[in-house]
Amino acid sequence: MAVYTQVSAEALARFLAGFEVGELVSAKGIAEGVENSNYLVETTQDRFILTLYEKRVSAGDLPYFLALLDHLAATGLPVPPAIADREGRAIHTLEGRPACLIRFLPGVSLSHPTPAQALAAGDAMGAMHAAVADFDGHRDNSMGQATWRPLLDRCGASLDAIAPGLHADIAHVLTRIEADWPAHLDRCAIHADLFPDNVLMLGDRVTGLIDFYFACTDLRLYDLAVMHAAWSFDSTGRDHDAAVGDALIEGYSRHYPLTDDERGAFATLAAGACIRFTLSRAWDWLNTPADALVTRKDPLAFWRRLRVYDPNLASLLKTLA
Amino acid sequence: MAVYTQVSAEALARFLAGFEVGELVSAKGIAEGVENSNYLVETTQDRFILTLYEKRVSAGDLPYFLALLDHLAATGLPVPPAIADREGRAIHTLEGRPACLIRFLPGVSLSHPTPAQALAAGDAMGAMHAAVADFDGHRDNSMGQATWRPLLDRCGASLDAIAPGLHADIAHVLTRIEADWPAHLDRCAIHADLFPDNVLMLGDRVTGLIDFYFACTDLRLYDLAVMHAAWSFDSTGRDHDAAVGDALIEGYSRHYPLTDDERGAFATLAAGACIRFTLSRAWDWLNTPADALVTRKDPLAFWRRLRVYDPNLASLLKTLA
Incomplete structure (x- = not known):
């Protein structure tokens, strides 16, 4: 930035x-x-x-x-x-x-998307996935599910400086996610970082999808889960706007209606997205020099979203109870 | 920035x-x-x-x-x-x-202006001074000559952390400038900060003068002296491009040819500009937290320019000898 x-x-x-x-x-x-x-x-x-x-x-x-x-x-x-x-x-x-x-593409990145805007953005992601059906490039997800455990280990006990008990809590959630991860779902080229920052809009119309520098081959529905976690909460992760989340899925479903299997797996994928951004932000937090030009992002903002995606599990965690 | x-x-x-x-x-x-x-x-x-x-x-x-x-x-x-x-x-x-x-104005800020570009920029400053002949606004120069001694005192002995002997050397030069300051010269509204950053150009044409947030009422020729010190050296203050400096004065002279009195006073005005930017940068340097978003500018870059504007005096200074 x-x-x-x-x-x-x-x-x-x-x-x-x-x-x-x-x-x-x-x-x-x-x-x-x-x-x-x-x-x-x-x-x-x-x-x-x-x-x-x-x-x-x-x-x-x-x-x-x-x-x-x-x-x-x-x-x-x-x-x-x-x-x-x-x-x-x-x-x-x-x-x-x-x-x-x-x-250059016109349009602005929204800070507070409405359901109508989320509908258009979800639709745009579905169109993007449809468009890559015949794209034959491949790139492993350098921040994919298999990388989370090693990243947790690298962060180590320092995580507890962010919140006491965070290391053990993440390990606990990650064990559950690893067991439930729906690796059998469709794969394709995904954006993997489609935050509101990376969607340009004019009114309710999408005018640009940008910043593809995390794009990779991974589960198609994981892309939507990342988007859902990024779009339907406030920046602290405390307030959830279910109407925005629902609209994202509705827009996306115009291209790929979710099967029952996918609906059942969605919370695990979204919890995975929470782990992914919690860990990468925590790593940056612990390793960014205080004099850096980068503004460090709150690692707990994505962690708190687990209260929505897995409320029963969250209630058992020291850092979220 | x-x-x-x-x-x-x-x-x-x-x-x-x-x-x-x-x-x-x-x-x-x-x-x-x-x-x-x-x-x-x-x-x-x-x-x-x-x-x-x-x-x-x-x-x-x-x-x-x-x-x-x-x-x-x-x-x-x-x-x-x-x-x-x-x-x-x-x-x-x-x-x-x-x-x-x-x-919005088109044009780019140059990093290495040529003499032809300096000629146009000097001309633009002359035109600006001519245009304010009937401007009746007034603002004291909050960074003017009278403020340098108090700012030197506020910086105090900490200056020697930038370069050993710097406080005494600045005090010595400042005493000379105070004695020689040509306060009798013409005054008008001046830009007071017309660095290359603040001049937009396309080729050899000036397309914008911007960032007037140091503008004030002060000696007209001091504005040109600031510009001369800002434009005709490299960013370290070690290399002087006399052709660029001469072109600035030539362009300016199309509107206000320099009198003999003004020519005699120019080195003092330029030395004053060096003191002004040395002191403000030194103050920022000493008072900018290490984690600030601002890139601190080298306070000595303007100090070194004194070797050109007053070589005899500079040769006597511990920090410039």
Whole structure:
């Protein structure tokens, strides 16, 4: 959420000269995205987002992400493709970082989506999953279910500094999730991080799906579970808006109506999403230097959502009782 | 250089509804400006900069700044006026901060201006001074020459933590500047902070003068001295590009040719500018918490410029010898 790498106007103008995009008119560093540096760039022809990938995005994964963006954009979904330069290359190096020039999309990220907006967003996720039926790229989920136990172990007893008993409570929930995980459900390319931040909207219309840098091959319904956990709670995880959650599922169901099996598994998938974001935020919390430019996010905000997804289990936990 | 205050898309849409500017299309927090929060806002009609004033800009000074922007814009200079809402008000409150919606200007801030670009920028400053001949607003320079001694005293011996001997050296230079200060020269409304950051350009053309939040009534030629010190050195203050400095003065002279008296006083004014930025950066350096979002700027970068403006004096100083 900051500009980590400065690109001078002079360097940017030289970079753009390699593309058929016109001349540089304006460039503003924007506070957006997951630990990348982003500039909103205007040329005499169009507007773009210039992204410089900082350490969290591996250069080796970029071809997968860009192929997915291209595939989705080609089906007419509002997904921003990367722009190829005069020699056909979409992945570049700028100021020592991998860099892409990406088409700008209008729309704003909502802080408090309504059910009508959630309906449209759920519909957009269903359309996205339908569109990747013939996408043959593959990327393991670097934050998938199999990674949670090792991440819990790496966080270790330090977790109790966030809340006394948190390590044991997460271990307890994780054991349950591992036993119940519905690994037999459909898999496809998923976004895996479709928070309201990553959906651009105008009114009740979705105008952009962005920030695919956690995209991977995983359970299709896990993508919806992440979205449900991200969209239908306030930022503290204390207040649940069931109407927003229901609308997400209703919109999604236009493309993929949930089977009884899927309905039965949904709470486990959503509890998994809670574990995933609790652990990654806890890791960041414990390992972010106090002077970092990044604002640390409350690790407990996703943990508290377990009260909705597994109230019986939550009532037994020291940190949630 | 960060977004301190978050404005949700919903709150922004409500704010814009008070203006005749169309509907919200896009909003991106931008990393720009002196400790304000800025958003680049696009509506169905136009683009704007939304500025929320954080603690460094006093709400009481905003009427002066906006009157100056209006005055300069009315003369045809590329200065962005604040937009009045349907009730004629330009100063608002948003998220508890004073806030203004300001017209967006194209152009980029240069990191390494050429002499041709400096010529245009110096010319723009001269035109700005000519345009305020009939501007009757007044604001004392809160960072003017009379404030440097008290600021030096407030920094105190801590300065020697930046460089051993710095407090005594600044006191020595300041005594000389106080004795030589050309207080009899012309006064007018000046920008007082016209760094390359604050000049938008396209090629060799000035398309915007921005960030007037240090504007005040002070010596006209001091404005040019600040610009000279800001533009004609590298960011460390070690390398001087005399051709850029000469071009600034040449451009400015199209409007106000320098008299012999002014030429004689210029080095003192520029040395004063060096003291002003050395002291304010040193104060920030000594008082910025290590976990602040602000990147602290090297206080010695302006101090080193004294080697150019007063080489004989600099050679006697422990910190510059």
